[in-house]
Amino acid sequence: MKKILLLFAFLGVMGNAFSQDLICAWHYDTLLASPNTQVVHPADSGILDGIAMVYMDGTAGSSVWVVGGTTEVNSFAGTTLNDERLTPNSSQALAVVGSNANGKSIVIGFSMFGYEDPVLSFATRGTGTGFDTHIYAYSTDGIVFTNFDTIPATQTSTWAVETVDLTSINTVDDSPIVYIRITFDGATSASGNNRMDNISVYASSISGGDIVPPVVNSAEATSLSNVWVVFNEAVGVSAENTANYTGLGTISSAVRTASLDSVQLTLATPLTFGIPDTVCIDNVADTAGNVMLMSQCFEVQYGVIDFTPPTALDAWAEDINTVKVVFDEAVRDTSAENASHYTGLTPVSTAVLNAGLDTVTLNLSSSLTSGIMDTLYVEGVRDTSNNAMAAMQMFPIFIDTSTTVADLVITEIMYNPPESGTDSLEFIEIYNNGSTSVNIFNYELAYGSTSYTFDTAILIAPATYFLVGIKADKSTAFYGVPFYHGPSVGLSNSGTFITIKNSSGAMVDTVFYDDVSPWPTEPDADGYSLSFCDPNLDNNDGALWGIGNNAFSIVNGNMVYADPGQGCTPAVDTLPPIATTAWATDFSTVKVRFNEPVETSSGQNTANYTGLGTLGSAVLNAGSDTVTLSLSTPLISGVPDTLYVTGIADMNTNSMWQVYEFIILLDTSTTAANLVITEIMYNPPESGTDSLEFIEIYNNDMIAVNLLDYKISYGSTFKVIDVAQTMNPGDYAVISINPTAADAFYGISSIPGPGVGISNGGTSITLHNPNGILVDSVAYLPTAPWPTEANGGGYSLTLCNPSLDNNDALNWSYSTNFIGFVDTMSVFADPGAACIVTAVEENTNSAFNLFPNPANDILNITGLENAESVSLYSAMGSLINKEEISGVSSFEMNLSNLPEALYIVRVRFNDGTIESRMVMIAR
Numbered sequence: 001m002k003k004i005l006l007l008f009a010f011l012g013v014m015g016n017a018f019s020q021d022l023i024c025a026w027h028y029d030t031l032l033a034s035p036n037t038q039v040v041h042p043a044d045s046g047i048l049d050g051i052a053m054v055y056m057d058g059t060a061g062s063s064v065w066v067v068g069g070t071t072e073v074n075s076f077a078g079t080t081l082n083d084e085r086l087t088p089n090s091s092q093a094l095a096v097v098g099s100n101a102n103g104k105s106i107v108i109g110f111s112m113f114g115y116e117d118p119v120l121s122f123a124t125r126g127t128g129t130g131f132d133t134h135i136y137a138y139s140t141d142g143i144v145f146t147n148f149d150t151i152p153a154t155q156t157s158t159w160a161v162e163t164v165d166l167t168s169i170n171t172v173d174d175s176p177i178v179y180i181r182i183t184f185d186g187a188t189s190a191s192g193n194n195r196m197d198n199i200s201v202y203a204s205s206i207s208g209g210d211i212v213p214p215v216v217n218s219a220e221a222t223s224l225s226n227v228w229v230v231f232n233e234a235v236g237v238s239a240e241n242t243a244n245y246t247g248l249g250t251i252s253s254a255v256r257t258a259s260l261d262s263v264q265l266t267l268a269t270p271l272t273f274g275i276p277d278t279v280c281i282d283n284v285a286d287t288a289g290n291v292m293l294m295s296q297c298f299e300v301q302y303g304v305i306d307f308t309p310p311t312a313l314d315a316w317a318e319d320i321n322t323v324k325v326v327f328d329e330a331v332r333d334t335s336a337e338n339a340s341h342y343t344g345l346t347p348v349s350t351a352v353l354n355a356g357l358d359t360v361t362l363n364l365s366s367s368l369t370s371g372i373m374d375t376l377y378v379e380g381v382r383d384t385s386n387n388a389m390a391a392m393q394m395f396p397i398f399i400d401t402s403t404t405v406a407d408l409v410i411t412e413i414m415y416n417p418p419e420s421g422t423d424s425l426e427f428i429e430i431y432n433n434g435s436t437s438v439n440i441f442n443y444e445l446a447y448g449s450t451s452y453t454f455d456t457a458i459l460i461a462p463a464t465y466f467l468v469g470i471k472a473d474k475s476t477a478f479y480g481v482p483f484y485h486g487p488s489v490g491l492s493n494s495g496t497f498i499t500i501k502n503s504s505g506a507m508v509d510t511v512f513y514d515d516v517s518p519w520p521t522e523p524d525a526d527g528y529s530l531s532f533c534d535p536n537l538d539n540n541d542g543a544l545w546g547i548g549n550n551a552f553s554i555v556n557g558n559m560v561y562a563d564p565g566q567g568c569t570p571a572v573d574t575l576p577p578i579a580t581t582a583w584a585t586d587f588s589t590v591k592v593r594f595n596e597p598v599e600t601s602s603g604q605n606t607a608n609y610t611g612l613g614t615l616g617s618a619v620l621n622a623g624s625d626t627v628t629l630s631l632s633t634p635l636i637s638g639v640p641d642t643l644y645v646t647g648i649a650d651m652n653t654n655s656m657w658q659v660y661e662f663i664i665l666l667d668t669s670t671t672a673a674n675l676v677i678t679e680i681m682y683n684p685p686e687s688g689t690d691s692l693e694f695i696e697i698y699n700n701d702m703i704a705v706n707l708l709d710y711k712i713s714y715g716s717t718f719k720v721i722d723v724a725q726t727m728n729p730g731d732y733a734v735i736s737i738n739p740t741a742a743d744a745f746y747g748i749s750s751i752p753g754p755g756v757g758i759s760n761g762g763t764s765i766t767l768h769n770p771n772g773i774l775v776d777s778v779a780y781l782p783t784a785p786w787p788t789e790a791n792g793g794g795y796s797l798t799l800c801n802p803s804l805d806n807n808d809a810l811n812w813s814y815s816t817n818f819i820g821f822v823d824t825m826s827v828f829a830d831p832g833a834a835c836i837v838t839a840v841e842e843n844t845n846s847a848f849n850l851f852p853n854p855a856n857d858i859l860n861i862t863g864l865e866n867a868e869s870v871s872l873y874s875a876m877g878s879l880i881n882k883e884e885i886s887g888v889s890s891f892e893m894n895l896s897n898l899p900e901a902l903y904i905v906r907v908r909f910n911d912g913t914i915e916s917r918m919v920m921i922a923r
Helices: 472-479 739-746
Strands: 021-026 040-042 053-055 073-076 093-097 105-110 115-126 133-139 146-152 160-165 178-185 193-205 216-221 226-231 251-256 262-267 277-281 296-300 312-319 322-327 348-353 359-364 374-378 393-397 408-414 427-432 444-447 450-453 465-469 496-501 507-513 530-532 545-547 551-555 558-561 579-586 589-594 615-620 626-631 641-645 660-664 675-681 694-699 711-714 717-720 732-736 763-768 774-780 797-799 812-814 818-822 825-828 849-851 858-862 867-874 879-884 890-894 901-909 914-921
Touching: 021 115, 073 193, 105 193, 146 160, 216 277, 216 296, 226 277, 312 374, 312 393, 322 374, 408 496, 408 507, 465 472, 472 551, 579 641, 579 660, 589 641, 675 763, 675 774, 732 739, 739 818, 858 901, 867 890, 879 890
Parallel strands: none
Antiparallel strands: 021 193, 040 053, 053 105, 073 093, 093 193, 105 178, 115 160, 115 193, 133 146, 133 178, 216 226, 226 262, 251 262, 277 296, 312 322, 322 359, 348 359, 374 393, 408 427, 408 530, 427 465, 444 450, 444 496, 496 507, 530 545, 551 558, 579 589, 589 626, 615 626, 641 660, 675 694, 675 797, 694 732, 711 717, 711 763, 763 774, 797 812, 818 825, 849 858, 858 890, 867 879, 867 901, 901 914
């Protein structure tokens, strides 16, 4: 393809032409958004597909358009207007943006060789503050341009077609190369824009005869002794002259196909299997006598040398005497049929390889035991290229030929917890009501149209529970008991069948639950699970089901009640009270709140409250759920104390056996805690409201800090934090504008912040303590020297070292921790965690290059012609070295005194922009 592109200036329009041919077109279906927008665009349709170009890079008379920082070129939604294709596509359009781009030009380059009277057209729309004028000029050398037209630009949101007729400009007719320059002017704001889509150039043929030389489309090896060469048109007898094909040694023959557009070369010296070679084609003429203008070379290769070892993909018991092992590729019979390569089972008598060479049948000398798990170890097998397995592989082997169905019972279902969006707290509880352990390997759990097969060996002991979570990690964290990750699809909110089948397909248990009477209705979004207390009864009788009674936490205003892994909690209160919170109202008074009313004698017994010295009194309120403690020794401002609460009984005489511990802190001083704003996601790549925005705070102090009544502010927006969250030293807290969306996407638990988004144009973020004292303040910008990747590119701003000045843009970077995709764009962030460096990346779009990477003692840095300094940072953001390098194109950095680790190389350029790359030192 590269060789074909070189012919652009010479070939012009190829093939037979007719009146008003489509010379070239650009549809921008896959144009990338800023900061990755391409600035050179090959045509994607027409005779000059891949050859004609749109230039925005300073070449061919165009201007240099900025794609990062103050973005001047971007990708916006497109249109099907002026799209000549059979299946139009409106996905993307080229957008030129901002008053900074006034006077800048794009250039459209194409050949008019053999053609005349070109007509340029494209679909366009704009904003009221966008460009109001398009100035057109032409050139045949890309240097001297002649203005020929000025057209008012569209400044409305309605797409229209702009047409430019060049039929009166004879200079461009039959020209080997033509450049059309469009200069944009009149924009009055930084966000004003003008979109262009479906750019096309049509022209009329001058001559009906073929005057265009042939071009080689491709060359490929079809065997070790044959190479197939394909031309873009029929070629003459010169194509059978072996002298016109060089680079492959002696060629025995060159024979054209019946269609005359392809030639088969027979080589006297065969190619080497898997080794690339090069063939060059020259001096071939088409059937009209037009000779190739220049030589074209292609890499040819037959076969790929296999260096990859084989991998055993799976192993299973076909019956109690036979086990099969399948590999990812063909394996050698001598190693695959060696029984010593398969261990762990009873001795393997024979190992037989199938005809496809990818599956081995193991015949066992002793039978497997039904219902008992065995382990097969596979190693030493080689593929047909003699590559040996890289490591031993282990497979559980299990078969159950028993016709007796295990007594497993579905005893609890959380099908509609009170969450928004995806129900991450859903689960199914299974109870072993039998007298022997049950291995559920290859058992199937199904509901609705969803099914899941357990692919690991899991033993459920008698009288124990097994919990299957839709999102096991979230359920484990919330309920405090381990869950197994099963199907990822949620349970129906309106009722469905749940079935369990064993490995033989026999039904083990089935339940059809419903959300209407006689089934309990509270589990339908009110926070309760369905709970079946007696596994000996019929669990398809809705009247026999109850609801969960064990309170966990409040979700969307509803307390969640469930009994996962515990059996039914009796409805009669046998649970002791819980001390839920404690706080100081002044230096001599502390209050303790319980989850239920407590009885007077224990609730007002000062001996049940320790850690704060002697208490004068403990007095219950009228509701009996809050006690006021009077301290004999006052608290000290800013100094945390610990209160221990135990021995309290509720109204049913259930006595608290657990000791509850609370940090009591009252700070009336003017000293602010050392809390640091360490991460900001201010412009995630979303459409509409940015629901994934957040601010991260780090406790860089030596004491715990409770964020209750702290105020977070940005722009004219603020929020006083109304939840008690204690940050221990080294802890992170995340404040989000949409906790439901942010928590689900990032996998965190965030604090609700202001409901208004954070400014995309930069602002000041402040944090004040309850006394109104400023704790921290950051004023960020979306432009350099702040990392511009955070401005809509999918990255958060991150401060890796909380001890550095977070108002110095050079101390900030952008996250490299991949989270997921939003609107097809990747999102990188570290909310609630320190900076995470995921890999040493080769960023081919960077203005500078590093090599080698990983490095040893010396690191070479090139592409520094416009740079003023190079700095080296640790992965935590600490500056290690800085060098002023103005006036040089490359720099050699000595790393010999540094330990093996990840580092960050940061280059500041003369225009103020900064680019960072990661480098690994490995010796």
